[in-house]
Amino acid sequence: xxxxxxxxxxxxxxxxxxxxxTIADVLPDNRADVFYSKYSGGGMDITGxxxxxxxxxxxxxxxxxxxxxxxxxxxSVDVLSQASVIKDTRKQKSGTLEYLHDKTTxxxxxxxxxxxDYISDTASFSLSQSMFGDLTTIxxxxxxxxxKVGDNGGTANKPDITWVGHALTRAYSGGVSQxxxxxxxxxxxxxxxxxxxxxxxxxxxIRYLDPTKAIGYTLxxxxxxxxxxxxxxxxxxxxxxxxxxxxxxxxxxYNDTWGVVGNTYELDYTHPIANEWxxxxxxxxxxxxxxxxxxxxxxxALSQNFTARDQNLAxxxxxxxxxxxxxxxxxxxxxxxxxGTVTGDVSRIRFNYRDFRDIRDFGVASVxxxxxxxxxxxxxxxxxxxxxxSMYF
Amino acid sequence: xxxRQIFLFATLSGPLxxxxxxxxxxxxxxxxxxxxADPIMAWDRDAISNAYLDHIRESREGSRGATGGAGGGCGCx
Numbered sequence: 001x002x003x004x005x006x007x008x009x010x011x012x013x014x015x016x017x018x019x020x021x022t023i024a025d026v027l028p029d030n031r032a033d034v035f036y037s038k039y040s041g042g043g044m045d046i047t048g049x050x051x052x053x054x055x056x057x058x059x060x061x062x063x064x065x066x067x068x069x070x071x072x073x074x075x076s077v078d079v080l081s082q083a084s085v086i087k088d089t090r091k092q093k094s095g096t097l098e099y100l101h102d103k104t105t106x107x108x109x110x111x112x113x114x115x116x117d118y119i120s121d122t123a124s125f126s127l128s129q130s131m132f133g134d135l136t137t138i139x140x141x142x143x144x145x146x147x148k149v150g151d152n153g154g155t156a157n158k159p160d161i162t163w164v165g166h167a168l169t170r171a172y173s174g175g176v177s178q179x180x181x182x183x184x185x186x187x188x189x190x191x192x193x194x195x196x197x198x199x200x201x202x203x204x205x206i207r208y209l210d211p212t213k214a215i216g217y218t219l220x221x222x223x224x225x226x227x228x229x230x231x232x233x234x235x236x237x238x239x240x241x242x243x244x245x246x247x248x249x250x251x252x253x254y255n256d257t258w259g260v261v262g263n264t265y266e267l268d269y270t271h272p273i274a275n276e277w278x279x280x281x282x283x284x285x286x287x288x289x290x291x292x293x294x295x296x297x298x299x300x301a302l303s304q305n306f307t308a309r310d311q312n313l314a315x316x317x318x319x320x321x322x323x324x325x326x327x328x329x330x331x332x333x334x335x336x337x338x339x340g341t342v343t344g345d346v347s348r349i350r351f352n353y354r355d356f357r358d359i360r361d362f363g364v365a366s367v368x369x370x371x372x373x374x375x376x377x378x379x380x381x382x383x384x385x386x387x388x389x390s391m392y393f
Numbered sequence: 394x395x396x397r398q399i400f401l402f403a404t405l406s407g408p409l410x411x412x413x414x415x416x417x418x419x420x421x422x423x424x425x426x427x428x429x430a431d432p433i434m435a436w437d438r439d440a441i442s443n444a445y446l447d448h449i450r451e452s453r454e455g456s457r458g459a460t461g462g463a464g465g466g467c468g469c470x
Contacts (some may be wrong), residue, residue, distance in 0.1 A: 035441050039449060052441060066441075133419025139461075175461065177436065182425040185434065191458035232459035238436070240428040254456035262456035270433040278433060288455050312455050324442075345442060351453065384449055386442055 025130055027062045027100050029338075030055045033390045041349070041382020044074040044086070064096040077311070077360055077378055087156035090115040103130040117150030117161050126173075135179040145169040151202040165198025183240040193230050200224040206309040207359070208298035209372055216372040220301060222308050225293075230256035234264075245271040259292035260313060276328050282347075284320040296357050297373045311378065314356035322347035322384075336393045345386040353378045437461075 035050035047070070054064040070090040094111035105128045113120040126141035147167040154160030175189040200222045210218040236250035247269050254262035266284040273279070291313035293306035324345040330337060357375040370376075421429075428434065437443055443460075451457050 033441055035445075037445055048445065050441060133421075134423070135419045135421060141461075171458065173459070173461065179421050179426070179429060182421050183428055185429060185436075187436065189459040189461055191461075193458050230457060232456065234459040236436070238434055240431070240434055244431070244433070246431075246433040252456070252459060254458070256455070258455075260455035262454065264456065272431075272433055286450070286454060286456070291455065312453060316454070318454070324439075326439075343439060343442070347446065349449075382449075384446070386445065388439075388442065 025100070025103060025134065027056055027059070027098060027105070028054070029392050031390055031392045033388055035386070035388040037387075038385045039382060040384075042351070042380040043076050044072065046073075047071045060100045062098040064098070066092075066094045068092040068094075077358060077380075088115050088117075090118075103134075104128065116159055117152045119148040121146050124171075137177040139173070139175045139177075141171070141173040143169075143171040143173075145171075147197075149198050149202070164202055167195055167197035167199055169193060169195045184237070186237040187235070189232075189234045189236075191232050193232075195228040196226060198224075199226065199228055200308070201310055204308075204310045206295070206298055206307045207372070208301050208303065210301075215368045217297065218301070220307075222310065223306050224308060225258070225306055228256060228258060230254065230260075245269065254288075258313065260288055260290070262286065262288035275331070278324075278326040278328075280324040280326075282320070282322045282324075284322075285317070286319075287317040288315065290315040290355055294355075296355050309356075311353060311356045315354040316352060316356070317354070318349055318351045320347055320349045338392045340389065340391045342389045343387070345384075347384040349382045349384065351380050351382070 031052075031054050033050070033052040035048070035052070037046075037048040037050075039046040039048075048068065050066065050068040052064065052066040054062060056062045068091075070092075072086055072088045072090070074086055076086070090113060092111065092113040094109060096107060096109040099106045107124075107126045107128070109122075109124050111120075111122045111124075113122075122143055122145040124141065124143035126139060128137060128139045130137050145168070147169070148163060149165050149167060150161045151164045152159045152161055171191060171193040173189065173191040175187060177185065177187040179185050202221075204222060205219040206222055207217040207219050209216065232252060232254045234250060234252040236248065238246055238248045240246050248267070250264070250266045252262075252264040254260070254264070264284065264286045266282060268280060268282040270278060270280045291308060293304065294308045294310070294313040296309060296314070298304070298307060322345065324343060326341050326343040328339060328341050330340045333339060354377065356378050357373070358378040359375050432438055447460050
């Protein structure tokens with residue numbers, strides 16, 4: 001599926017995100033969450049359901065389990081260009097153990113993600129150390145992911161999976177969080193990720209000029225390098241305003257051995273009302289340059305060693321505007337529960353591609369509407385909804 | 394020449410040694426961290442939601458990584 005890369009990255013990402021929930025000195029409260037999400041945009045609909053439970057066995061030892069199901073349907077731009085649709089389900093399970101000793105929290109987790117043409121397993125470990133009067137927290141992490149990559153040569157309803165390769169990913173991360181003043185905290189995170197193996201998306205194809213074809217081009221398989229290393233650095237700061245509200249700013253710089261350079265900027269504003277409501281608004285802007293071996297249209301077949309036309313590697317930018325509201329209920333508790341919250345979140349994202357062209361509907365006509373390379377640039381908007389309930393006990 | 398190197402080393406390291414002797418103390422006391430302990434100051438108030446949004450982004454962008462906060466910033470316990 002066009003989402004195969006999503007799930008490999010998601011598995012790794014989610015494992016790494018388990019790391020960041022680590023808090024020094026005292027383990028977080030027991031809680032249970034149910035989560036619903038819906039992504040709609042670019043021809044795709046993805047509905048997600050998740051349940052998470054976390055419990056402290058002792059004051060120093062906690063366990064957490066999560067189950068997540070993603071249902072994907074629709075047809076993205078590259079799939080439409082090849083006249084097929086997507087229908088798939090991904091099931092992800094994860095388990096985490098946390099152990100607190102003095103000022104250090106050790107976290108180990110394992111995650112397994114399965115869909116019919118992609119299997120991913122991640123093991124991760126991290127430690128978080130609080131120091132300097134608890135003004136400083138240092139976190140170190142490592143994650144190891146194994147992916148098995150398949151290609152569905154059949155249809156959405158009658159799949160015919162061929163396993164085309166494996167990929168191994170290792171992620172190394174470090175971070176520092178620092179209290180600057182009684183109103184101001186700041187942090188920096190560094191993460192280096194290396195991949196080796198089959199790294200392309202087999203459902204995405206390049207195109208090259210072909211005067212023998214009526215449409216003027218021919219589709220062909222992508223050829224990716226077997227290795228990939230990326231470095232990302234993020235700095236973030238959060239400030240408590242003179243009234244009860246907080247503003248957060250972050251910047252991330254990214255580059256990798258494929259030549260992609262990305263810059264992310266985000267600004268959040270959080271405003272509670274009494275002890276029942278928390279409102280949050282955010283704006284995010286992201287921009288990247290294309291990979292060195294990316295092209296929307298190659299001049300001829302085998303024109304270079306590595307070739308890609310995956311829109312994730314194109315020059316692009318996107319802008320996100322989002323809002324979130326959290327309502328706290330059961331302030332006095334109920335049975336075993338101490339309190340609960342319900343949260344709704346909606347984001348609108350506008351994607352603009354600067355060298356990825358929209359060849360849907362233009363490539364199948366006997367008399368093409370556009371000559372190759374003159375099609376309109378691809379752009380789309382997506383809406384992301386989230387609704388979740390958290391119970392603390 | 395060697396004497397000059399020793400002098401240079403002593404000049405540069407002297408202030409550091411003095412600073413170490415003074416000992417920098419944590420300048421935000423535990424009783425001053427009530428604002429930092431407010432949930433609105435947490436780096437990761439909704440970990441599951443943030444993971445999901447990162448998932449959405451990473452599957453559509455070339456960039457990845459370094460989005461996690463380095464543990465809690467409060468240190469207020």
